[in-house]
Amino acid sequence: MCPILFHIENGIAYITLNRPDKLNAFNREMALLLQARLDEAASLHEVRCVYLTGAGKGFCAGQDLAEVADPEGPGMQKILSEHYNPIITRICHMPKPVVAAVNGIAAGAGANMALACDVVVAARSASFIQAFSKIGLIPDSGGTYLLPRLVGWQKASALMMLGEKLPADEAEKIGMLYKVIDDADFAAETKKMAATLAQLPTRALAYIKHALNLSATNHLEAQLQLEDEYQQKAAATNDFKEGVKSFLEKRVPAFKGY
Incomplete structure (x- = not known):
């Protein structure tokens, strides 16, 4: 079974994390293939929006801990430098809007990957959890950069340290995501949103994205x-x-788009 599903339709690159039996937790194969698919979406002129979601009941449960525990596995340094950091960089620098359609649990690196996207939409049954402290780690995948800018210092600190599960409705209230949609309407409504983005002036959207990214560190002038x-x-x-x-x-x- 391919861990990343990919197809292009009406200007939208649909990318689906596809390890449903593991709640789409990342292993090395999946992480490297996602990078390749993001590169493909970025390079193709016909693609004007990227739609990222998960197969089955979950969006992404973060890292597959069985790979971390494997003495023959890539190890933590490679997991960050070769898996997650390149994924976050590709999403943030994608010259097209990226929609995160969070269909279920988004935990750890999976939650922070969603937060790196331009429009984050969640099913009402979905939830987010900064699960890192539960196993003695710190948030990675851009979490310590992104989350406090979205929800403020105190909320981010508590969510990261306590590791509490945050329902989608509450995540919307505190500004973590754009919108919550009822489960029955989720697929149709999120795809409609991606279709709207794919019909807008793509370069202008890219300039908006770049300007927002740089606003986090620029002074006013x-x-x-x-x-x-x-x-x-x-x-x-x-x-x-x-x-x-x-x-x-x-x-x-x-x-x-030009």
């Missing part, structure tokens, strides 16, 4: 200068011309 730079780039695209033209002509724009 640097961010204003960055906005100036990216706005000039956005204004030079064909999609900007189409957006203005369609507005003046009172019709729906037909963006092409």
Whole structure:
């Protein structure tokens, strides 16, 4: 069974974590294959949105601990430097929007991978847990960077230290994710959201993403200068011309992604 399912449809690259018997916990094969699929999605012009979800009942339970305990396994240093850090970097630098469709439990590295995505949507039955402290570890996969910026210092600290399971509804309330959707409507609604993103001006979305990423460390003047730079780039695209033209002509724009 392939641990990563991948197909492209109507401008959307659908990536499904596919170890359902392990709640889609990562092993080395799965982590390296996900990196390859993210690279493929980034390189193909036909792809204008990435949709990341899990097979079965879970989104991703984090690291498969059997691999960690295996004396012949990759070891913690490789797991971080060759598995998770490259995945988070690829998601954050993907020049297209990435939707995390969290269909079930998102734990440990799985939770933080979801938080690295641009639009995080969860099924009402889903939950998030910073499970690291339960086994004597610290949050990785960008968790210590992402979570406090989303929910604030105190919430992030408590969630990481106590390792309590956070239901999707509560995660939405504290700003960890964009929206919670009833389970029965989850697949249809999240795919509809991805379809909307795939029809928007892709380069403008990429500039928004880059500007938001850099805003975490820029001072105001640097961010204003960055906005100036990216706005000039956005204004030079064909999609900007189409957006203005369609507005003046009172019709729906037909963006092409360039």
